[in-house]
Amino acid sequence: MGFRWMSTTGFLSGLLLVLGCQAATVLPGTLKTPGKVPPFAPRSLYTTIDEFGQPQFQVDGRKLFRDRPLPPHRISTVPIKLLQVLRSTRQYFQDFSETDPITQREGILGIQGVTLPQVLDTLDFMIATLTEDISRKRPIRLQDPAFINQHFRVIQWLPHNPRNPNQTEELRLTNYAVFTHRGSHTPTQTYNTALYALPPRVSNQPEDRFYQQLTKQQVLAGIFEPGGALHGRVQPLAYLTRAAFEDALMQGTILVEFTDGSRAFFNVDRNNGLPFVKGVSPYEQQRYWYFRQVAAIKGYGSTIENKINIEPEVTFAGDVWNIGLGRVVVIEDRRGKPPQLRLGVIADTGGAFAPNLYQLDFLAGIFRDRPTYQAVARQLPNYVRAYILIKKPVKSRNQ
Template sequence: MRFYLSWLVFFLVSFYSVAKDTPPFFRHDNSPELGLMANFKASALCEVAEGTHNYIQQFSDDKFAVHAGTVFDDEVTLTRVEKTLAFICQTYRADVRAKRNSRLHEPEFLRKHFDFYRWTPDRATAQAIAKKSTNAVKSRMLNAIPQDKIFLTKYYTKLLKASAVKTAEYNQALYALPYDEAGISLAEANKDLSLTRHQYTRQQVIAGVLEQNKLAKPLIWLTEEALHDVLLQGTGVVEVNGVRRYFNVHRNNGVAYDYAIGKREQARYWYFAEVPSIMGYGETLLSKIALAPQVAFAGNVAQLGLGKLFMVSYQQQGQRVSRLGVLADQGGAFDNNLFQLDLLVDSYYGWQDYHQANKHLADYAQAWLMLVKPAH
């Protein structure tokens, strides 16, 4: 018994020491390093902030996303998040009425009106993922995350070359939700594992199981490479007769995204729907938040909570640049991920034009959560 008690005391002391020595991921910072506020439009920031704020107010029962965050102290509340989103648009509109440049681009204005919380990345989790990854570049990038910077990735909506009918080149469909799920709510459909959506992996769909059995409607036809890209990025953009059309992920087959493997090996498969613009987070297709390039982040909504305003800072052509964006999107890659934000940049046909337009952006950046000060 004495041995058991001694072991228990040792375990508790050891556990407490480890917990005590583990730094929080966010700390209040009285001296944030703000650079030239650039590469974003205040009008677009307001659009995303307002859309996200509306979601928070209308869907307060979405406990996955609508909360203060699980990794912050008591200073971070959902009320302050909402006030921050509202303040962004109040400031933008006041500046428009006064016919002056946006104060959201002025470092002194931001210091005066916002509290800053410095983000220290969870490098231990990133390195654990790197060990399991079969992608050498991904492993290298994850292992190289600095102690004081997050991994700043970029995502884009895929500009697609498509066909209205199947051809030898465009032989993979972007499928709408299977016919047997029409009119069924997401909650009901997720419980009914007999539905078509739950039956097949990406590889089986690509092999033709839906087409052969006429289980779902093809929206458009793509190349296989384009299909993998749009499944990864979540949104496809197509020019049809001079009109830009948008297709967004709707519901998936329930298979988790595996961060350690490449896009072609993923078993997760998404069904799509046509939407009016680039869409971000939302429990249902109709509730999704409309996004704008350069001011929207995808990230760990489950732990950070929807609607957080982040500032990221990095060196660009020898100068410190800072920019603002709202956490308004998420994805499977962010499960248990407190080391990364993904910036929506724009729409591109592929890697080459994306890289040419964004090669100046850093891979790692200092990051701060921003909340409007309580007086506002």
């Protein structure tokens, strides 16, 4: 696992400028993929972007995907949870299509002819199918690979990993979790590291970005605590152990059980604008996240107020900038016989995905302790084949 969480507000203005495939420096090396690949042509180039909308590198989009039917094995999913996440994701597209450029990005799948209306049609069809099957208490058709192959274009996603050119067939699958930790409403000798909330945004007024001038280490040194230079500028939400605090930063959401018997979810809200530096210990990072109390586990969203409600076992975090938000994915675990298929949706993102064309992060569950989580995580594959599902158009009777 890695740090997944990042700001989704600071990049919006820059992202408006790079909704297409602009030129950038081409990454050295070529992508190795099995099978016959059409001749290289400039129009197949796709320019990846980071969380701030800045061009990163170019890839030949035709080499990362190929049409291929699902193998004939039953698909695992949790229908009720999947339906909830699909509905929440679809609602996000409806409510924020004019304010969040992510909802307008076709991403690299556009080179494969995938359009935004097709993505939305896929979500709508899956929601309608699941709703009908669940309400009528009949077998879930989305778990039948024959039904999927009949009604969906199945596109195998081949990884592009600049650091591992030998990764040509299977995506890296990591996993994340929500942990339950003990905490206190006030600082104690044991619970001495705070989760802080920034002041609420005020409509039609510029935001005071004082927090972007502070590093994680300055905050942890006590700048917001009594006697600190900025005491009173933020609200302490909970006091945790340092290990629990780092878990909250790592996973993005935490369930705190307070010493007085109350409990609450907290989710990342805004950060200080500093990048997460790969290879640096989490304890030494300069990026710092502020939190907000929430009613459920939250995934992607341009602000804390509009984040998608997500559920374990059916949610993937991925590269929403380049692969795309709301893309429905089937992963294939080929370790055993027969292979195992699992259905979910990309409804979350994080620091490891800006950009990242070779990895997904699976939301494994809510756990009371790390050993319980690790026991579940050990059962999950490290590498999987991945397939993106796009609803086929309905043929007219004359076709």
